[in-house]
Amino acid sequence: MEYMRFFRDTIMARQSCRKFLNKEIGIEEMVEVNRVYDNLERLVPEIKTDIKFTGAEAGKKFGDSVGYNGFSIEAPQYIILMSEVKDFYLENAGYLAQAMTLKLTDLGIAACWLTVNDSDRVKEAADLDSKLEVACVIGIGYRDKDTKEKRLDIVSPSNVTMTKTELQAAPKISLDSLLFDKIYGKAFNKEELYTELEDSLLAVSHAQSFFNRQPYRVIVGDSEIYLVGVPDEMTGENDRHLNYGIAMFNFVAVLGSLRAEAPKWSFDTPTVNLGLPDGVCYVAKCRI
Ligand SMILES: Cc1cc2nc3c(=O)[nH]c(=O)nc-3n(C[C@H](O)[C@H](O)[C@H](O)COP(=O)(O)O)c2cc1C
Numbered sequence: 001m002e003y004m005r006f007f008r009d010t011i012m013a014r015q016s017c018r019k020f021l022n023k024e025i026g027i028e029e030m031v032e033v034n035r036v037y038d039n040l041e042r043l044v045p046e047i048k049t050d051i052k053f054t055g056a057e058a059g060k061k062f063g064d065s066v067g068y069n070g071f072s073i074e075a076p077q078y079i080i081l082m083s084e085v086k087d088f089y090l091e092n093a094g095y096l097a098q099a100m101t102l103k104l105t106d107l108g109i110a111a112c113w114l115t116v117n118d119s120d121r122v123k124e125a126a127d128l129d130s131k132l133e134v135a136c137v138i139g140i141g142y143r144d145k146d147t148k149e150k151r152l153d154i155v156s157p158s159n160v161t162m163t164k165t166e167l168q169a170a171p172k173i174s175l176d177s178l179l180f181d182k183i184y185g186k187a188f189n190k191e192e193l194y195t196e197l198e199d200s201l202l203a204v205s206h207a208q209s210f211f212n213r214q215p216y217r218v219i220v221g222d223s224e225i226y227l228v229g230v231p232d233e234m235t236g237e238n239d240r241h242l243n244y245g246i247a248m249f250n251f252v253a254v255l256g257s258l259r260a261e262a263p264k265w266s267f268d269t270p271t272v273n274l275g276l277p278d279g280v281c282y283v284a285k286c287r288i
Pocket of ligand 1 (some may be wrong): 015018067210247
């Protein structure tokens with residue numbers, strides 16, 4: 001995990017970019033990002049994935065195959081992550097792509113995730129002959145700091161406290177709203193957190209998500225934490241699972257950089273009763 005250390009500040013600092021300079025990233029940076037792709041321990045190691053960097057030309061052909069309501073973002077380059085379709089493939093892809101996104105942030109390169117609306121058309125636009133499905137498309141490049149970015153109207157979820165983040169990044173769910181104590185719905189007393197765990201959970205609360213909806217919560221148990229999904233009428237099925245992978249990576253990146261051994265998520269059924277109400281689903285657990 002050496003190449004993934006010190007991600008806490010990166011997680012707090014990163015924010016999506018929707019206005020890029022017309023300049024490609026260098027070969028050395030691409031090599032660094034590829035190194036993360038090659039070396040990162042997967043959530044589900046047996047799932048085959050592939051990665052492709054494409055240029056602005058492919059992006060011009062995306063049309064409405066990616067982006068909110070069919071609006072893509074113009075970027076000088078894109079990362080396209082493809083995957084075999086198997087159980088948890090989107091969590092696995094989101095996890096992997098988040099590691100690359102944070103590496104990019106560390107390198108001073110901005111990014112914006114794009115919702116995949118049509119895998120086949122993305123492959124066609126990028127001239128990809130692959131049987132794998134397009135799981136993630138991420139526009140990457142240098143932020144155009146001089147031009148005002150297009151405002152993104154984000155609808156905050158109701159009944160949730162959002163906290164302001166550094167810079168102009170979108171507000172994020174507060175730890176008070178994110179965390180529950182042993183069973184769903186029971187308020188968690190933050191005083192019980194030790195620094196390492198608080199930092200790692202803070203990283204989960206700062207994870208980016210489709211339309212910044214963050215439709216998940218974390219139940220803190222005695223020796224494990226449990227990620228659970230909450231209903232959200234705006235988030236589609238694929239983005240929901242990518243969201244989970246992103247949140248899971250943020251947790252591992254921080255806790256893993258503070259400990260000799262990185263924690264591991266498991267999709268196995270929990271052995272304790274989490275008291276989940278109808279509509280709330282268990283996602284995964286991680287030993288703390
Ligand atoms: C799965 C996923 C899909 C996304 N799709 C889009 C998209 O199509 N267009 C867009 O502008 N941003 C997209 N985003 C970026 C989110 O809007 C952004 O991460 C969120 O609003 C939080 O803002 P921040 O990234 O600045 O913290 C997506 C993010 C995720 C995780």
